[in-house]
């Protein structure tokens with residue numbers, strides 16, 4: 307909880323003010339029974355009307371002060387807790403954004419969403435309660451007990467003996483609560499994950515008529531959330547009756563013993579009334595305990611989950627290197643690179659070595675699962691090579707700061723991802739200050755400009771969530787244009803032209819060939835590979851052939867087979 311609540315540090319002064327007013331409210335509240343006792347003993351029983359009026363005015367004044375202090379305390383508690391949760395959410399979001407892909411993959415997206423929403427709300431509530439009642443309730447219990455002892459130690463004895471039992475009981479309940487509520491948050495994660503997955507796959511679910519099946523899976527998860535939540539609340543529900551029972555027993559002892567004392571002259575009626583009043587206040591404070599424990603237990607579970615993300619170990623990024631040093635030379639060199647995904651034991655790349663000069667175009671081919679995407683991921687350092695070295699712009703990739711490195715690289719992933727917003731917003735996403743001409747220029751090269759201008763709203767056409775209102779080929783070409791807007795010196799295309807027709811693809815390659823960028827292009831098509839300077843053929847993570855089309859036809863039986871099979875499908879002659 308320490309790391310999470312360190313985000314409240316900037317609000318130390320405001321927290322101080324809130325606590326000061328809470329203490330004022332508490333002090334005033336503790337004085338009230340004393341004044342009531344005075345009204346009874348010195349006013350009513352002594353028959354002194356002036357004393358009744360005088361203490362009555364003091365009582366009203368004290369109530370007014372308690373009221374004012376309570377409002378000011380609430381104001382600051384709300385202000386601090388909202389600002390704290392805003393800062394924490396921002397920090398957590400920033401941390402997630404800064405994660406390497408390896409670290410990002412450790413947390414399911416749904417778990418991160420739960421942390422950013424409900425977990426932060428939980429700790430925000432506990433901070434608010436902390437400033438409002440969390441300290442006030444125990445202080446009220448302790449203060450009431452001290453005051454009761456001051457008023458009449460004999461009468462207060464029964465309150466004192468019940469106290470340690472209640473404390474032990476509370477301690478046990480807190481521990482149980484923390485465990486149960488961490489289960490609840492985990493169940494919530496699972497539910498969120500399921501909702502997210504289902505909503506994304508809604509077309510597939512309809513096409514496969516799996517609606518009922520998915521609904522029953524959903525209700526299974528929802529039921530387990532309900533069961534665990536009920537369990538956690540059951541623990542919490544026991545707290546209040548047990549506390550009230552203990553306090554009522556103590557109160558009974560005070561009244562029984564107090565009546566005897568008054569008869570024997572050992573206590574005054576006002577004193578008994580004051581102690582009963584303190585006991586009632588203690589009971590009231592104890593009744594707040596069940597809420598406090600519940601909030602504490604939930605927030606402990608939640609803050610643990612938030613800290614898991616905040617303190618997660620990640621790829622150590624180099625200190626920022628000056629932009630002037632980030633020379634965009636464009637060489638890409640792999641030297642004996644092997645790679646194993648974190649948490650697995652199988653090498654998906656084995657001893658891969660090749661060199662690319664600036665502006666060279668490399669086609670990467672290979673069967674599905676042969677390691678093509680994995681190889682590309684090492685260039686912008688989504689992952690680090692397990693063995694060997696990747697050199698970019700003539701320097702070990704680990705010696706670049708991630709920012710300097712990624713600024714020079716354009717990535718077009720296998721699955722085109724667009725964001726909700728206009729086409730212009732999407733194109734300028736990687737370069738915010740890009741001019742409209744730059745966007746249109748990139749769109750022309752990516753063969754999407756003509757399509758965009760035919761839309762009634764042109765570049766202002768809104769793209770739906772994940773680009774639902776665009777075809778697969780349109781999305782691919784927009785993704786390529788988005789990468790081109792950044793004018794990268796290294797361009798990575800991971801099978802990003804698969805949805806294009808032959809004519810459009812040929813026109814696109816003509817443009818890309820002229821582009822001043824080193825290009826690594828994953829493709830399954832010989833037609834595309836022919837446009838590259840060299841071809842790299844991967845087989846189960848190893849380079850099985852490397853060279854020009856002609857060299858590969860000579861040296862690689864596998865390449866020859868691929869070329870032959872594609873030639874049979876098409877009219878071109880590759881072999």
Ligand SMILES: Nc1ncnc2c1ncn2[C@@H]1O[C@H](COP(=O)(O)OP(=O)(O)OP(=O)(O)O)[C@@H](O)[C@H]1O
Pocket residue numbers: 411647650654672673674675676677678679680681720
């Ligand atoms: N995040 C991951 N964690 C563990 N293993 C992975 C991960 N991603 C891919 N792999 C494994 O690495 C191997 C290579 O996958 P990769 O995606 O690089 O292949 P590919 O050649 O690009 O395939 P495709 O043509 O189907 O995209 C596969 O066996 C795959 O199961």
